[in-house]
Amino acid sequence: MPSSPDATVLDQRKVAASRMFAVSRYPYLASALFAAQVHPAEGSGTIAVDRGWQVHADPEVLDAMAVADFGRLLVHLVSHLLRDHATRAERASVDGTNGDPEAWNKASDAEVNDDLVPLGMVPPCAADLPVVLDAEDGRLAEHYYELARSGARSWDCGSGCDGVDRPWDDKGAAGGLNDRDGEFLRLAVASELQRSEAREPGTVAAGWLRWAEKLLPSRTDWRRVLAAEVQVGVTRVAGMVDYSYRRPSRRSESTPSVIMPTLERPVPDVAIVCDTSGSMTGDLLGRVLVEVESILQRVGLRGTNVRVLSCDAQVHTVKRVSHASQIELLGGGGTDMGEGITQALALRPRPSIVVVLTDGFTPWPTEAPPRAKVIVGLIEGHGLSQWMHRIPAPPSWAKVVRISETTNDRSR
Ligand SMILES: [Zn+2]
Numbered sequence: 572m573p574s575s576p577d578a579t580v581l582d583q584r585k586v587a588a589s590r591m592f593a594v595s596r597y598p599y600l601a602s603a604l605f606a607a608q609v610h611p612a613e614g615s616g617t618i619a620v621d622r623g624w625q626v627h628a629d630p631e632v633l634d635a636m637a638v639a640d641f642g643r644l645l646v647h648l649v650s651h652l653l654r655d656h657a658t659r660a661e662r663a664s665v666d667g668t669n670g671d672p673e674a675w676n677k678a679s680d681a682e683v684n685d686d687l688v689p690l691g692m693v694p695p696c697a698a699d700l701p702v703v704l705d706a707e708d709g710r711l712a713e714h715y716y717e718l719a720r721s722g723a724r725s726w727d728c729g730s731g732c733d734g735v736d737r738p739w740d741d742k743g744a745a746g747g748l749n750d751r752d753g754e755f756l757r758l759a760v761a762s763e764l765q766r767s768e769a770r771e772p773g774t775v776a777a778g779w780l781r782w783a784e785k786l787l788p789s790r791t792d793w794r795r796v797l798a799a800e801v802q803v804g805v806t807r808v809a810g811m812v813d814y815s816y817r818r819p820s821r822r823s824e825s826t827p828s829v830i831m832p833t834l835e836r837p838v839p840d841v842a843i844v845c846d847t848s849g850s851m852t853g854d855l856l857g858r859v860l861v862e863v864e865s866i867l868q869r870v871g872l873r874g875t876n877v878r879v880l881s882c883d884a885q886v887h888t889v890k891r892v893s894h895a896s897q898i899e900l901l902g903g904g905g906t907d908m909g910e911g912i913t914q915a916l917a918l919r920p921r922p923s924i925v926v927v928l929t930d931g932f933t934p935w936p937t938e939a940p941p942r943a944k945v946i947v948g949l950i951e952g953h954g955l956s957q958w959m960h961r962i963p964a965p966p967s968w969a970k971v972v973r974i975s976e977t978t979n980d981r982s983r
Contacts, residue, residue, distance in 0.1 A: 579613045581630050585638055592642035596690055599767040599775065602803055603649040603760050608746050612739035618696075619729025620648040621740040622657050623747020624756070627729065636696070643687070643694035648728060650683040653757055654782060656712060657734035663713055665733055671716075672733040676724040678704070678715035679732055685709065686778035697726035709778060755870075758799035761786040766971070793974045794866055797926075797948060800970050801841065802870045804924040804944040841867060841877050842922040844911035846929035848883035859928055859950055859974055878918060882911035906933040916940055928974075931965065939968030946970045 586609045594601045607620065612627035618641070620626050626648060633641065651657070656679040660666070665675040680699040685708040687693045693700070701708050704718040730737050748756065761783035768775040775783075787796065843863065845856060860879075867877055883906055908927050913936075915925045925940075928948045939945070947969045965971045 579611055579630060581609060581611045581628060582633060585633065585641065586628075588638045589641035589645060592639055593645045596642075596692055597646060599764045600646065600649065600653075600760060602756060602763065603653055604645060606748060606756055607645060607649050607652075610739075610742050610746075612742065615737075615739050617727040617729070618644060618648075619727050619737060619739075620651060620731035621729055621737065621747065622652075622731050622734070622753075623740075623744065623749070624649070624652055624731070624753060625740075625742075625744075625747045627737070627739040627742065640695055643692050644696060646687065646692055647680075647683055647694045647697055648731065650687075651679060651728055651732040652753065653760060654679070654682065654712075655757070656682075656732050657730060659712065660732070660734040663716060665716075666735050671720050672735050673724040674719040674722070675712065675716055675733045676726075676728050677719040677722060679712040680724070680726075680728065681706070681715045681719070682710070682712040682778075686776040689776055697728060699725060752802070755799045755802035757786060758795055759803040762796045762799060762970075762972075770967070793948070793972050794862065797863065797946065797972045797974075798866045798870055800944075800946050800972065801867060801872075801924060801926070804946075805841075805870060805872065840920055840922040841872055841924045841926060842915035842918060843877065843879045844908060844915050844925060844927045844929075845879060845881050846883070846906060846908060846911075846927070846933065847881045848906035848932070855950060856928060859948065863926065863928065863948065878915075878922065880911055880915055882908065882914070908933040909936040912936065912940055912945060916943055927969075931963070934963065935966045935969075937966070939966070944970070946972060948972050948974050950974045 590604055593604050597604070603624075606624045607626050608624075609626040609628050611630050612619075613630060615627060615629045616632065618626065618628040618632055618636075626645070636644070656675075660672070660675050660679075663675065664670050665672050677699050680697050681701045681704060684693045684698065684700050688700070701710065701715060704715050706715055706718055727737075730740055764775055764779055764783045765787065768780060843860070845860065847856070864877070906929070908929050911927065912925055915922060922943070924944045924946065926946045926948060928950060930950050945968070947965045949965060949971055951973060
């Protein structure tokens with residue numbers, strides 16, 4: 572067993588390799604896996620997660636663990652956070668006089684682990700499954716909790732699991748996510764997971780799909796999805812979530828599953844490219860733009876960080892605006908949103924997030940633009956449904972948020 576010469580230093584190569592292993596098994600959990608930074612917690616005797624998505628690892632425990640097993644444990648630990656076990660533990664009074672944090676740990680492990688079985692990703696150190704509690708699969712921690720009260724936990728998963736403070740928690744405070752960012756991350760992962768299942772049905776475990784549907788009950792609730800996508804992009808740019816990954820081409824089956832991390836530029840600017848071509852109605856676009864503007868404000872972006880471009884086959888206007896009413900809807904010819912994206916990324920300072928608002932009647936670039944996150948707001952207007960089958964599929968490298976005109980799900 573290789574042992575670190577200094578017991579307070581983490582083996583960062585092992586951490587990186589384990590994370591890549593985890594991302595290769597669950598690409599749709601990538602945002603969460605990269606948000607979970609790993610800090611040394613000498614002498615803790617465990618590898619645990621706190622409520623700010625920070626992982627605290629005893630270097631000696633990490634040294635004794637294989638790369639793949641730490642990868643499995645990372646998936647397991649972020650699963651506690653995605654499912655918000657700490658908040659749910661509070662609701663179940665786990666920390667109260669009659670509470671039992673160890674039983675909750677066991678119960679929430681059972682909820683997490685049964686979805687990790689199909690890919691062989693249950694971590695050996697925290698391997699409790701519903702069957703050890705004489706319970707059926709697919710239930711929630713709250714159900715398993717009462718059954719778990721007779722036994723001690725096998726592994727301490729930390730405050731991110733049971734909501735009870737640990738002595739090492741403050742060490743990750745600087746890099747930790749606050750509640751709001753954590754909630755946005757959950758929404759973005761849920762949305763990514765649903766897209767992944769839509770692209771390739773059967774790839775996402777049933778328990779994960781149930782979780783995502785609970786979080787995003789309506790597929791037309793585009794405001795929450797768009798807000799989450801923008802927030803995760805901004806958070807990433809601000810350095811709190813330091814990740815980006817590319818997947819190899821689907822066409823070549825022989826390509827090994829290599830995930831390449833890439834570096835992001837720290838400019839949290841957003842450009843909005845508006846499709847003003849003939850197929851769009853200005854009225855609809857204007858209303859959507861007003862809502863997008865309020866979403867951007869809600870995630871903390873000021874007018875000076877948002878630039879709006881009107882675009883059909885060529886970009887007509889590039890303006891910094893503070894209100895949607897200042898947008899000039901020009902154009903009316905053919906459509907090429909690829910040109911709009913190119914022009915947006917030529918702005919200085921270069922925006923790191925481009926939101927494209929379009930009805931989808933446009934060609935798209937085949938390659939993803941470098942160092943930028945593109946979010947396509949696909950506006951599904953009235954009277955166009957008969958043409959929907961003719962809309963070219965938006966590119967797989969863009970995050971697509973379907974904007975439906977139905978108004979009964981208008982939140983906030
Ligand atoms: Zn656990």
